[in-house]
Amino acid sequence: MTPQPPYLAIAAEIARRIRSGALVPGDRVPSTRAITREWGVAMATATKALAALRRQGLVRPEPGVGTVVAAPPADRSAAAAHLTRERIVAAAIELADAEGLGALTMRRLATVLSVSTTALYRHVPGKGELVRLMTDAVCAELPLGPVPADWRTGLERGARWLRGVYTRHRWMAHAMAGFMRPVAAPHAMAYTEWILAALRSTPMTAGQKLHSHLTIFAYVQGVGMADDLEEQARQETGLSGDEWMEKNEPRFDAIQSAGSYPLLNALTEEGGFVLDLESLFEFGLRRTLDGIAVMIGETSA
Amino acid sequence: MTPQPPYLAIAAEIARRIRSGALVPGDRVPSTRAITREWGVAMATATKALAALRRQGLVRPEPGVGTVVAAPPADRSAAAAHLTRERIVAAAIELADAEGLGALTMRRLATVLSVSTTALYRHVPGKGELVRLMTDAVCAELPLGPVPADWRTGLERGARWLRGVYTRHRWMAHAMAGFMRPVAAPHAMAYTEWILAALRSTPMTAGQKLHSHLTIFAYVQGVGMADDLEEQARQETGLSGDEWMEKNEPRFDAIQSAGSYPLLNALTEEGGFVLDLESLFEFGLRRTLDGIAVMIGETSA
DNA sequence: ACCTGAACACCGTTCAAGT
DNA sequence: ACCTGAACACCGTTCAAGT
Numbered sequence: 001m002t003p004q005p006p007y008l009a010i011a012a013e014i015a016r017r018i019r020s021g022a023l024v025p026g027d028r029v030p031s032t033r034a035i036t037r038e039w040g041v042a043m044a045t046a047t048k049a050l051a052a053l054r055r056q057g058l059v060r061p062e063p064g065v066g067t068v069v070a071a072p073p074a075d076r077s078a079a080a081a082h083l084t085r086e087r088i089v090a091a092a093i094e095l096a097d098a099e100g101l102g103a104l105t106m107r108r109l110a111t112v113l114s115v116s117t118t119a120l121y122r123h124v125p126g127k128g129e130l131v132r133l134m135t136d137a138v139c140a141e142l143p144l145g146p147v148p149a150d151w152r153t154g155l156e157r158g159a160r161w162l163r164g165v166y167t168r169h170r171w172m173a174h175a176m177a178g179f180m181r182p183v184a185a186p187h188a189m190a191y192t193e194w195i196l197a198a199l200r201s202t203p204m205t206a207g208q209k210l211h212s213h214l215t216i217f218a219y220v221q222g223v224g225m226a227d228d229l230e231e232q233a234r235q236e237t238g239l240s241g242d243e244w245m246e247k248n249e250p251r252f253d254a255i256q257s258a259g260s261y262p263l264l265n266a267l268t269e270e271g272g273f274v275l276d277l278e279s280l281f282e283f284g285l286r287r288t289l290d291g292i293a294v295m296i297g298e299t300s301a
Numbered sequence: 302m303t304p305q306p307p308y309l310a311i312a313a314e315i316a317r318r319i320r321s322g323a324l325v326p327g328d329r330v331p332s333t334r335a336i337t338r339e340w341g342v343a344m345a346t347a348t349k350a351l352a353a354l355r356r357q358g359l360v361r362p363e364p365g366v367g368t369v370v371a372a373p374p375a376d377r378s379a380a381a382a383h384l385t386r387e388r389i390v391a392a393a394i395e396l397a398d399a400e401g402l403g404a405l406t407m408r409r410l411a412t413v414l415s416v417s418t419t420a421l422y423r424h425v426p427g428k429g430e431l432v433r434l435m436t437d438a439v440c441a442e443l444p445l446g447p448v449p450a451d452w453r454t455g456l457e458r459g460a461r462w463l464r465g466v467y468t469r470h471r472w473m474a475h476a477m478a479g480f481m482r483p484v485a486a487p488h489a490m491a492y493t494e495w496i497l498a499a500l501r502s503t504p505m506t507a508g509q510k511l512h513s514h515l516t517i518f519a520y521v522q523g524v525g526m527a528d529d530l531e532e533q534a535r536q537e538t539g540l541s542g543d544e545w546m547e548k549n550e551p552r553f554d555a556i557q558s559a560g561s562y563p564l565l566n567a568l569t570e571e572g573g574f575v576l577d578l579e580s581l582f583e584f585g586l587r588r589t590l591d592g593i594a595v596m597i598g599e600t601s602a
Numbered sequence: 603a604c605c606t607g608a609a610c611a612c613c614g615t616t617c618a619a620g621t
Numbered sequence: 622a623c624c625t626g627a628a629c630a631c632c633g634t635t636c637a638a639g640t
Contacts (some may be wrong), residue, residue, distance in 0.1 A: 012630095083605095106633060116606050118635085127633065177523075178530040181576065182565065189562055196564035206568055208584075210576070215585030221526065222478075222519025229479040261490055263497035264483065267507055275482065275511070283509075284516030287592030294591040384624095407614060417625050419616085428614065 007048035010039055014049070015058055029059050029067050048235075083115055085123045089133045093169065096134065100232050101171040104131075132185055135175045138165060139187035147197045151296075152289055154198025159216050159285050162191070166224035170231050173224025180214055202296055212292050219288060223281050230277075308349035311340055315350070316359055329367045330360050349536070384416055386424045390434045394470065397435065401533050402472040405432075433486055436476045439466060440488035448498045452597075453590055455499025460517050460586050463492065467525035471532050474525025481515055503597055513593050520589060524582050531578075 014029055030038060035046035050067055053059045059067050091112050096104045106127055110117040124130045144161055148154045166172050179188055192213060199209045315330055331339060336347035351368055354360045360368050392413050397405045407428055411418040425431045445462055449455045467473050480489055493514060500510045 105631085107631085117633085118607080119605055121634075122604070177526040178534070180527040180578075180581075181531070182569065189565060193562040193565050196568070200564070210568060211581055211584040212588070214576075214581055215520065215588055218523030218527065218581075218585060219516070219520045221523035222521070225478040225522065225526070226481040226519065230482070233479070261494040263501070264490060264494050267497070267511060268483065275515075277481075280481075280512055280515055280519075283512040284519060284589075287513070287516055287596060288585075288589055289592070290595040291588030291590070291592035294595065295588060406612085408612085418614085419626080420624055422615075423623070 007041075007045045007052060010035060010041070010045070010049040011052040014053060029053070029069060031067065083113065083119060083123060085133070088113065088120060088123055089130070089137050092130055093134050093138060096171045097169055099235070100228070101131070101174055102232070104171075131175050132183070135172065135179075136185040136187045138169050138172060139185070139191060141165070141168075144191065144194045147194060147200075149201070151199050151202045152293065155195065155212070155216060155289060155292070156285065158191070158195045158198060159220055162217070162220050163224070163281055166220065166227065170224070170228040173221055173228050177221060177225070180217065204296065208295070215292075216285070216288055219284055220281075223277060223284070227277050308342075308346045308353060311336060311342070311346070311350040312353040315354060328370045330354070330370060332367055384414065384420060384424060386434070389414065389421060389424055390431070390438050393431055394435050394439060397472045398470055400536070401529070402432070402475055403533070405472075432476050433484070436473065436480075437486040437488045439470050439473055440486070440492060442466070442469075445492065445495045448495060448501075450502070452500050452503045453594065456496065456513070456517060456590060456593070457586065459492070459496045459499065460521055463518070463521050464525070464582055467521065467528065471525070471529040474522055474529050478522060478526070481518065505597065509596070516593075517586070517589055520585055521582075524578060524585070528578050 017029075029050070032046040032050060035041065035049060039046075050059065054067075059070055088109070092104055092109055095109060095112060104127075106120055107117050110120055113120075120130075124133065142161070142164070144158070148157060176188070179185070182189060182192075195213045196209055199212065202209070204212065330351070333347040333351060336342065336350060340347075351360065355368075360371055389410070393405055393410055396410060396413060407421055408418050411421055414421075421431075425434065443462070443465070445459070449458060477489070480486070483490060483493075496514045497510055500513065503510070505513065
């Protein structure tokens with residue numbers, strides 16, 4: 001896919017000027033204000049374009065001057081000398097955090113690390129395995145803490161921990177989608193072990209414990225994926241959720257008048273009702289825990 | 302990514318023989334037995350290789366003879382003549398059903414339709430929009446039926462309907478991940494409207510109704526994505542879940558002995574415990590509905 | 603031993619040229 | 622008017638050649 005959001009098109013054009021030598025290191029690139037004039041875009045889009053260039057290491061902010069063309073990266077062999085699996089994984093996480101899993105390509109990652117694309121394959125067998133390594137590294141970031149005595153506190157804290165991981169690294173929901181079965185990722189498996197420990201003192205069967213864990217896991221997964229996609233859309237269009245709704249309003253109006261969805265209309269038109277994924281998360285978690293409590297009540301009765 | 306599962310490598314080699322003219326229309330391609338001998342693979346892999354070629358239209362089964370090279374496709378201009386958006390969407394759904402969303406490329410889709418890749422862009426603005434059209438078409442396949450009077454029956458039937466859609470078209474969970482906000486897909490929105498109608502007679506607030514709907518939606522989403530990835534893995538490796546576990550056992554053993562996950566080990570080693578996503582789905586649905594029932598009890602008290 | 607350049611077999615999308 | 626071929630700017634991965 002090459003959808004070419006406006007901010008990327010602008011960044012690409014400025015990058016071309018740098019590569020062509022029209023702009024040399026130290027030169028000022030167009031300011032955000034200059035970009036809004038030259039391309040006729042909003043300030044937010046201009047800011048995004050410069051941010052993208054900064055992430056690529058092509059420009060840097062020079063205090064008191066503006067954004068200038070950065071010096072070419074340190075020579076490659078020096079960078080390659082201390083290339084390690086850890087450095088690769090850390091850079092990949094940073095890239096995915098900033099621009100999503102879709103922007104993580106072996107080629108871009110190599111550029112960020114000032115290394116040839118092929119050098120990565122000396123430390124990592126391929127992209128699939130790289131994502132697995134990233135996933136596990138992220139699961140190791142924040143400790144789960146001691147296992148609470150109460151099962152409900154345990155499930156709740158575990159779910160919030162996972163949700164926290166996903167808000168810090170939105171791509172994680174996509175990366176973990178296949179983790180319902182055990183995978184070769186020690187820290188991700190430690191999470192499952194922690195949850196099972198939290199359920200130790202309940203009268204549930206082994207199957208019920210695993211199902212309870214996976215029910216919550218699937219739910220957090222679903223919320224996380226929606227979150228990731230929304231953040232992506234925000235980044236790519238440079239629009240907030242509200243602005244996006246406003247822009248697509250005619251489209252929705254056409255559908256609504258054609259199909260007539262009175263209840264859905266009432267919900268959105270009543271106004272004031274904005275879907276907040278964090279509230280949704282809390283709502284669904286509470287319902288699920290209540291449902292498990294009902295089951296435990298039945299089981300022990 | 303070009304992981305090249307064995308069955309695809311074999312299919313590619315046979316396809317090359319056809320293209321090179323070594324095999325002409327009507328010739329028999331290697332039988333499954335011949336493939337197992339020539340490449341030293343299992344019967345399942347050989348079958349998959351021939352199935353892949355059949356899907357590509359390169360070979361066809363000739364009763365009483367075996368699998369033979371198919372005649373080259375009908376001439377393109379004839380096919381292009383009655384190219385419509387509906388035909389494109391239907392072919393895309395078939396392709397995604399058979400090999401997953403990852404195998405759906407504009408180029409392959411064009412080949413299947415005996416049309417140039419660029420002809421597709423006359424009927425569909427791009428791949429993103431194509432997937433949206435596929436999603437909506439699939440939502441229209443099976444009617445939801447009348448809205449039940451009882452809220453719980455409604456939510457349950459709605460969830461099972463969605464789960465049914467996902468089991469018939471596993472890629473749908475991925476395609477719908479962004480559908481928590483209203484999207485320009487009339488039939489997908491009709492589902493939300495149906496759920497809201499089912500909750501009409503409950504004492505819930507508008508927010509609680511939407512949250513209840515989305516809690517179940519997120520959950521079905523999470524289960525569906527796991528399902529899709531597992532099916533994908535099965536297809537690509539040509540192994541069943543059990544065979545896969547067996548193959549990766551040394552890897553797990555290493556992790557388990559290193560990190561020690563006693564509870565997880567007990568669960569898998571006890572044996573007999575096989576995770577079935579359909580049982581999981583039923584379990585989690587019941588818990589969530591119970592939790593919502595608790596809330597309704599509280600609300601109306 | 604370790605890294606690189608060039609190559610292979612792909613992508614989605616655009617656009618001038620054909621019928 | 623409608624479709625195609627060639628091109629552009631990408632992918633992941635491999636492998637012979639370099640240092």
